[in-house]
Amino acid sequence: MIGAVYGSSAASDHLALREIKSKITHDPRGALTSWNDSLPFCEWRGVACGRRHQRVTFLNLEDMGLVGSLSPYIGNMSFLGYIVLDNNQFQGSIPPEIGYLYRLQVLSLSNNSFTGEIPANMSSWPKLTFLSLRFNKLSGKIPNTFSSLLKISSLTFAKNNLTGGIPPSLSNLTSLVSLSLSFCPLGGSIPDSFNKLKNLRRIGLGENGLVGAFPSFLYNLSMLEILSFPENQLQGSLPSNLCLRQPHLTRIELNSNHFNGFLPPSISNCSKLYTLDVAHNDFKGGIAIDFGKLQNLSFLSLGFNNFGSKGLDDMNFFPSLSNCSNLKVINLPMNKFGGVLPNSLGNLSSTLSYLQMTSNYITGSIPSSIGNLIGLTALSLGANNFTGMIPESIDKLQNLQMLNLADNRFSGAIPRSIGNLSLLTKVALGGNSLDGTIPMTFGRCRKMIGLDLHGNKLTGSVPKQLFDMSSISEGLDLSQNNLSGVLPQEIGNLKQLGLLYISENRFSGELPTGLSSCISLQKLNLSGNFFYGSVPVSYSSLKGLQSVDLSHNNLSGHIPTYLQQIPLKHLDLSYNNFEGEVPVKGVFANASATSVITNARLCGGLPELHLPICKTKTRDSKRRTRKLSVRVIIAISLSSSVAGLGLLSFVSFYCCLKKKRDKPSESRFAKSFEKISYGRLFKATQGFSSKNLIGTGSFASVYKGILNENGFTVAIKVLNLQRRGGFKSFMAKCEALRNIRHRNLVKVITSCASIDFQGNDFKALVYDFMPNGSLESWLYSIDHKLDLVQRINIIKDVACALDYLHCHCGNVIVHCDLKPSNILLDADMVAHVGDFGLAKILSFEGSNTNTSSSSIIRGTIGYAPPEYGLGNEVSTSGDIYSYGILLLEMLTGKNPIDPMFDGGLGLHSYAMSALADGSVLQILDPVLLNEDVYEDGLISLVKIGAQCSYESPQDRMDIGTAVHKLFAITI
Numbered sequence: 001m002i003g004a005v006y007g008s009s010a011a012s013d014h015l016a017l018r019e020i021k022s023k024i025t026h027d028p029r030g031a032l033t034s035w036n037d038s039l040p041f042c043e044w045r046g047v048a049c050g051r052r053h054q055r056v057t058f059l060n061l062e063d064m065g066l067v068g069s070l071s072p073y074i075g076n077m078s079f080l081g082y083i084v085l086d087n088n089q090f091q092g093s094i095p096p097e098i099g100y101l102y103r104l105q106v107l108s109l110s111n112n113s114f115t116g117e118i119p120a121n122m123s124s125w126p127k128l129t130f131l132s133l134r135f136n137k138l139s140g141k142i143p144n145t146f147s148s149l150l151k152i153s154s155l156t157f158a159k160n161n162l163t164g165g166i167p168p169s170l171s172n173l174t175s176l177v178s179l180s181l182s183f184c185p186l187g188g189s190i191p192d193s194f195n196k197l198k199n200l201r202r203i204g205l206g207e208n209g210l211v212g213a214f215p216s217f218l219y220n221l222s223m224l225e226i227l228s229f230p231e232n233q234l235q236g237s238l239p240s241n242l243c244l245r246q247p248h249l250t251r252i253e254l255n256s257n258h259f260n261g262f263l264p265p266s267i268s269n270c271s272k273l274y275t276l277d278v279a280h281n282d283f284k285g286g287i288a289i290d291f292g293k294l295q296n297l298s299f300l301s302l303g304f305n306n307f308g309s310k311g312l313d314d315m316n317f318f319p320s321l322s323n324c325s326n327l328k329v330i331n332l333p334m335n336k337f338g339g340v341l342p343n344s345l346g347n348l349s350s351t352l353s354y355l356q357m358t359s360n361y362i363t364g365s366i367p368s369s370i371g372n373l374i375g376l377t378a379l380s381l382g383a384n385n386f387t388g389m390i391p392e393s394i395d396k397l398q399n400l401q402m403l404n405l406a407d408n409r410f411s412g413a414i415p416r417s418i419g420n421l422s423l424l425t426k427v428a429l430g431g432n433s434l435d436g437t438i439p440m441t442f443g444r445c446r447k448m449i450g451l452d453l454h455g456n457k458l459t460g461s462v463p464k465q466l467f468d469m470s471s472i473s474e475g476l477d478l479s480q481n482n483l484s485g486v487l488p489q490e491i492g493n494l495k496q497l498g499l500l501y502i503s504e505n506r507f508s509g510e511l512p513t514g515l516s517s518c519i520s521l522q523k524l525n526l527s528g529n530f531f532y533g534s535v536p537v538s539y540s541s542l543k544g545l546q547s548v549d550l551s552h553n554n555l556s557g558h559i560p561t562y563l564q565q566i567p568l569k570h571l572d573l574s575y576n577n578f579e580g581e582v583p584v585k586g587v588f589a590n591a592s593a594t595s596v597i598t599n600a601r602l603c604g605g606l607p608e609l610h611l612p613i614c615k616t617k618t619r620d621s622k623r624r625t626r627k628l629s630v631r632v633i634i635a636i637s638l639s640s641s642v643a644g645l646g647l648l649s650f651v652s653f654y655c656c657l658k659k660k661r662d663k664p665s666e667s668r669f670a671k672s673f674e675k676i677s678y679g680r681l682f683k684a685t686q687g688f689s690s691k692n693l694i695g696t697g698s699f700a701s702v703y704k705g706i707l708n709e710n711g712f713t714v715a716i717k718v719l720n721l722q723r724r725g726g727f728k729s730f731m732a733k734c735e736a737l738r739n740i741r742h743r744n745l746v747k748v749i750t751s752c753a754s755i756d757f758q759g760n761d762f763k764a765l766v767y768d769f770m771p772n773g774s775l776e777s778w779l780y781s782i783d784h785k786l787d788l789v790q791r792i793n794i795i796k797d798v799a800c801a802l803d804y805l806h807c808h809c810g811n812v813i814v815h816c817d818l819k820p821s822n823i824l825l826d827a828d829m830v831a832h833v834g835d836f837g838l839a840k841i842l843s844f845e846g847s848n849t850n851t852s853s854s855s856i857i858r859g860t861i862g863y864a865p866p867e868y869g870l871g872n873e874v875s876t877s878g879d880i881y882s883y884g885i886l887l888l889e890m891l892t893g894k895n896p897i898d899p900m901f902d903g904g905l906g907l908h909s910y911a912m913s914a915l916a917d918g919s920v921l922q923i924l925d926p927v928l929l930n931e932d933v934y935e936d937g938l939i940s941l942v943k944i945g946a947q948c949s950y951e952s953p954q955d956r957m958d959i960g961t962a963v964h965k966l967f968a969i970t971i
Helices: 010-022 072-076 096-100 144-148 168-172 192-196 216-220 265-269 318-323 343-347 368-372 392-396 416-420 440-444 464-468 489-493 513-517 537-541 619-626 630-661 678-684 726-737 775-779 788-808 876-892 907-917 926-930 935-948 959-968
Strands: 024-026 047-049 056-060 067-069 082-084 089-093 106-108 113-115 130-132 154-156 178-180 202-204 211-213 226-228 233-237 251-253 258-261 275-277 282-285 299-301 329-331 354-356 378-380 402-404 411-413 426-428 433-436 450-452 457-460 475-477 482-485 499-501 506-510 523-525 530-533 547-549 554-558 570-572 577-582 601-604 693-696 700-707 712-719 748-755 761-768 823-825 831-833
Touching: 010 024, 010 056, 010 072, 072 096, 144 168, 168 192, 192 216, 318 343, 343 368, 368 392, 392 416, 416 440, 440 464, 464 489, 489 513, 513 537, 678 700, 678 712, 678 748, 678 761, 775 823, 775 876, 788 823, 788 831, 788 876, 788 959, 876 907, 876 935, 876 959, 907 935, 935 959
Parallel strands: 056 082, 067 089, 082 106, 089 113, 106 130, 130 154, 154 178, 178 202, 202 226, 211 233, 226 251, 233 258, 251 275, 258 282, 275 299, 299 329, 329 354, 354 378, 378 402, 402 426, 411 433, 426 450, 433 457, 450 475, 457 482, 475 499, 482 506, 499 523, 506 530, 523 547, 530 554, 547 570, 554 577, 577 601
Antiparallel strands: 024 067, 047 056, 693 700, 700 712, 712 761, 748 761, 823 831
């Protein structure tokens, strides 16, 4: 084995443990501090010995955050029966010497970074019952020698890089109860010899690249509880006797394959079934399952198949779903279901959260009984043939967040009651025949991020209240209606707006200058209206524009030259009255991206535009101009001077008189932010009075201030310039926040760099005031608590803010100090990430602005990722770690530095243990368990938190994936 230390004595175990410790390069939680000669090695942490021989029998270093490799000396501890090293950062290969431990019963190395191939001699364990190597980076083939593990009941290699197919020899493991090889690119087919695995209860072969026919013998394994083969290329049909021989089935997951044929009615016999997912296949025909017998059914997904026949009887199965009292999700899009929704729709479970039936052929009206589904958070019935009016009873769906009724044949007015659904974030009613005006009540939907009303018959003007939805960021589409009037200046309230389409209406008047405040705008289409006048100069602030269509209006004047500096990909100015020379830089340098046709007075530009050459003044015309009579010029000049002096004297006299009577008030504060002075801030805070002090931090104090000019309430952060790093913190904040805008970031109104009344330097930042304070004050308050919906919305808000900072704001910005006290809540409980004092702009690496706080230890204990403590550079994955800890804190109600987390335990390991034990609900904040919630959704949230807070940065989930998963969860 290892030569010099080989032996069968306690001394050899002692030496082996010391060698194992020597290979650990980082022990962040001090897990191995007890591994010294002051204690007998049998009392070392994670070590247990047999009473008789004092030999090591148990080695458990789970969730210790250990970094390093696994010493081959582990093979010398010949009495070892249990090795558990889960959730660490072990790297390198698995030492083949581990194969000599013939007494081994349990080996679990999951959630590490082991590489290389699986040692073939790991199979020489006659007593082994449990083997887990999941979530590593192992490669190569699964050794055929594993066939000798005759007592093994659980085998999982999931989430590795294993290839070479599934070895048929695994069928010799006749004691197997659980087999999981998911998320490995194995390829090949399912071995026929698996028909010998009679004791199999759980089999997971998802995303393995499997091909070929699905073996029918799997349907005859009577002990099966989980049948999970999603996202492969398997084919075949389901047997007509499915569930007759598998009475214990709880999950059937065959989605994203090539299965065909009919869905067997015998599935009704799976009385314990809670998940049926066959989406994204080639199934066809009607649904003849009696769902009334599946009272545990929670998740039903049949989408993206060919179910139905566009016939009137296609929805006959629907009433039987009323007996599924635990139903949370119904997902039936992209099929051929016809018929009408029965009145029994309202009898579905009140726990139903997600109802998706888009892109079918359903006719008739929506039953008014839909108002009974009070648990709905998402209702999507778009792209069908619904008629009639949208039922008023929809206002009873107070938990609704997403409503999609687009591309149907709805008529009548939009119910005003939709505005009572305060949690709505997305509404799609486009492509119908709705008439009347846009309800003013939409303005109450303060969480709206997208509104689509295009392609209807709406009339009247756009209500100003619509622009009270300042949260709109994805888009506002009012195109192809009969709307008229002017576009209100209040459109400038939509500062996060990314898309504005109002084409093919009857709008008139000049283009609103308020639109220049929509600085996040990327796509703008105002074509096919009656706008006139010139394009405002203020639109030069719209630096993010990518596509602009102003065609088919009555616009005039010169084409703004600032359009050359905006990174446009498409510009259409055709069919207007523009004049003068066409620019040739920027988007104008690409003739295929620019259209200026039917503007008769334009000239110049690229030759491809075929415009006339611009005329210039000739020498003769200039000479004739200079020959104007000197007398005429003098006469005009004298008379103009006299008139001008008289007018100036009158204006001066009037202004002086006006000042004495009534000193003019300044313009609204919002228009003069750039000139805020120390004196105004001093007055706003009553001399920076302690009664206005909101809080203090390392580099600043925050005061509540009221500007007397307009009663505008702000938060004023005064920097402590005497503290080392204070000025750098101020510059870091300014640099980080200079060009970023997002609904989930604290809005910086302006900054003040001045001198106080004692002549000292003074620097402050002025923010929007957040009346509900910080998230920290809510999480640990006695007087008020956050409910589940509020917490999930905050979790999503913070994720969206990070997604913007990391991926969508032009530069990659790392916040570096994400924690509850830096997340502020506005009047609508929308979360805003603030305090960018430690932020770093990765796009400016090496520049002075980027090193503004490089000497500071970034982050806060408990939230800072472990790699920062090692001196590693900051990265977006560091923010992800902090976000994962924050998410777990919000769900468990436990602070990451709670005294309960001693001895190396932490929120991450706390969550991972609960996930492994199936005890997630036991670790959640009891406040959340008082509600009737979808348990799988809560478990999914905990998983996201755990996957974001892995010790190793490369194992953490990226923010884009996190956002996608968060918005897919239903509670």
